[in-house]
Amino acid sequence: MSKLFTPIKIRDVEIKNRLWVSPMCMYSCEGRDGIVGDWHLVHLGARAIGGAGLVMVEASGVKPEGRITPWCAGIWNDEQVKAWKRITDFIRDAGAVSAMQLAHAGRKASVYRAWSGNGSVPISDGGWKTYSSTDEAFTGYEAPRKLSTAEVKELVQDFRSAARRSIEAGFDAIEIHAAHGYLLHQFLSPISNKRDDEYGGSLENRARLLLEIVQAVRAEIGESMPLLVRFSATDYVEGGWDQEQTNQVAKWAHEQGADLFDLSSGGLVTGVKIPSGPGYQVHFSQSAHQATGAPVSAVGQITDAKQAEEIVASGQVDVVMMARQLLRDPYFPLRAAHELGVSVSWPSQYERGTWPSA
């Protein structure tokens, strides 16, 4: 009996297994307008056909200036909603659940995608002036403008509107991206938040923006829809953001309506030593689960069926997310089920692929 292929229900949404697609930026909105297109449909659709229980789409800007690159996806206007709808319909038809990752890159926005250049995109090439909790730059990038208190409050509405649009676009679940050194992480970490208003200083104050967003998004989406939060559990820097603060804020977020915590790490500062290796972030998720009692997912160098099964079956976490392994092999979940001896239904169109003889 496989735990990895046992369904999980979060609020009113039942997900057929615990092997999910981790969000991955494709930097492929070629019109630089945040509108997803054929690339996204084929990329995400293939992973839904491939058997993942939940397909989380890439970090999508809640505002134009919240995109990491000018080619990143958005969820701030109705044209984007229409384009996403085609994709969520496809994912549902293929038997998977779709999730939107709501994001704002803050001081790490307006940079080139790897194959188009390096560092910040100048305004003359379609870039923009970034803003953040601070006016200190992320290494190698242009310095941001520090947001006023009134501007910070407006961000809560931006996330709320993006949540409403995500529902209109047909998503079944929402994740708030508070990891990897992007805007919400910039507010959480004492390294990038030295504000003296109600959004800086104490842990309560640094967490205020995220918690207000969790509350606003929950109010917008109602009681039936799952709400996830992705944290970086640590900055890997003494005196920075760490597991203890993550656990406390996750606890508060759980009280405000967040259902599942997705634990990653790093991204706020460069040049730190990250002790990576197979499943190297699982212990962050375990710790958050112990602190909150909420379901958690693990991500990071999980590449193998038996490894994924063991992580979930041992009760360490509830769900495994995969990114790069699913780039290498979009059908990995179907293959993993076979390897674990689990019978799962294939898309009808692919059934003949399960027949033993030619």
Ligand SMILES: Cc1cc2nc3c(=O)[nH]c(=O)nc-3n(C[C@H](O)[C@H](O)[C@H](O)COP(=O)(O)O)c2cc1C
């Ligand atoms: C191409 C690519 C794009 C990514 N984009 C995002 C993103 O949009 N949001 C996010 O939270 N993480 C993003 N990540 C991180 C992954 O979701 C994942 O946490 C990380 O790659 C570790 O998992 P893995 O070892 O299975 O690849 C990205 C990773 C890759 C490889």
